[in-house]
Amino acid sequence: MTETRDPAPPARRRMTWKRVLGHIISCKDASRLVSRREEGPLSAWQRLALRLHLSVCEACSRFERQIAFLRTAMQRYRQ
């Protein structure tokens, strides 16, 4: 993933903050938690880490919506 560095201070601060939140856990870990959550509640720490990650990560938010769609699709399968 390449990110262009914006020299303007406000944009850079946003970028850094976003990067910090996004790196509490990796996308790989976040995707596992999204799947794991379908089977039962996560721990408080897992919930927090996932929430922070999803708040700044468009790719994982997309993944989360797609997993929800999969569940709907499988329910439709039996109707």
Place this chain on the structure above:
Amino acid sequence: MAAADISRDLEPQRSYLLRVARLQLRDEALAEDVVQETLLAALSGTGFSGKSSLRTWLTGILKHKIVDAIRKKQREPTVASSFGDIDAEIDIEDFDALFNERGGWEPKPGEWGNSPEDALNQRQFLDVMDLCLEKLPPNTARVFMMREVMELETDEICKELTINANNLWVILYRARMALRLCLEQNWFARND
């Protein structure tokens, strides 16, 4: 509902039940048997109240027949081995290919449009779903169907398949990752 009505209504459900049974058993003859037993049980039973859909009710009967069939299979080691080694489907390292070394998506999940749900009303989409489910490794497909279609609890699945919860989560994660990718490649990327 009269018996004649019910037998007329059951026949169209047969192909759906077969599809579900095949995905979980990966054994044509056994799937046929299980569906036959399900339909017989439905005909002789009085359980259908009309409160749920006929299909949901039949799925509930099928669930028990499939669990019975799996139990029976596990007692016959020669037959059970035809299913393949479940441990081979648990290796989490497989997913490394979908992420870079820092754990970022590679490639990122694609955009599925504003209302992917619209696809659910299309016959062709359901066919693509079937194909994607069939492409899953046998045990992965079986576990995913048990969870998402049969709606078995995770501890029930663990007990029936004698695997631990961690392994179950890995298998379900694998199923979702593979299905997501398959649907994206074979449907959403083509229907932008």
